[in-house]
Amino acid sequence: MAKVFAFARKSTLALRQRRAALVRSLRLPPALIRASVVERFGTCGSLTCRCRSGAKHGPYYYLTQCLAPGKVRKFLLKTDPAVAQARRATASFNAFYDGLEELSQINTELLHRGEDLEGGAPSA
Numbered sequence: 001m002a003k004v005f006a007f008a009r010k011s012t013l014a015l016r017q018r019r020a021a022l023v024r025s026l027r028l029p030p031a032l033i034r035a036s037v038v039e040r041f042g043t044c045g046s047l048t049c050r051c052r053s054g055a056k057h058g059p060y061y062y063l064t065q066c067l068a069p070g071k072v073r074k075f076l077l078k079t080d081p082a083v084a085q086a087r088r089a090t091a092s093f094n095a096f097y098d099g100l101e102e103l104s105q106i107n108t109e110l111l112h113r114g115e116d117l118e119g120g121a122p123s124a
Contacts, residue, residue, distance in 0.1 A: 002101045007109040015106050022103045032096060033089040035065035037077070061086075 007015060041058035043051040051057050061077040063086050077083045107117055 003098065005102055005105045007106060012110065012113060012115060015110055019103060019106045019110070022099055022106070026096065026099045026103065029092040029096060031085075031089050032093040033063070033065070033086065034093050034097075035063050035086075035090055037083065037086050037090055038062045038064050038074075 010018075039059045039061055041056035042060065043049075043056055046052075061083045062074050063077055064072060064074045066072050077086055111117060
C-alpha cells in the first residue's frame with residue numbers, strides 16, 4: 001500500500017519545488033527488482049528429525065514475484081551473496097517506487113488546484 005502524503009496545506013510553490021527536486025533525484029537504478037525476499041523455515045519427511053519438535057530447518061530465502069493474477073515466480077536464493085543482491089535490488093525498487101508515488105501525488109494535488117502539469121501557469 002502506498003504512503004499517503006499530506007499536501008493540502010502546502011503552498012503551490014512548495015509543491016512545485018518538491019516536484020522539481022523529485023524529478024532531478026529520480027534515476028532508474030539498473031539493478032532493481034519488483035519482488036519480495038521471503039524467509040522460510042520448513043520440516044522434512046523424517047519422523048525422528050528435530051524439525052518435528054519445533055527446531056525447523058532453515059532459514060531458506062526465496063525471491064517471490066507476482067507477475068499477474070495467479071502467476072507467481074518464486075525460486076530459492078542459494079547463496080548469501082544472492083540473498084544480499086536480491087535484498088539490494090528489491091530495496092532499490094521500493095525506494096524508486098516511493099519517489100514515483102510522491103511525484104504522482106504531487107501532480108494529482110497540482111491538478112486538483114487547477115495547475116498546469118506541463119508548464120508553470122495555471123490551467124484555464
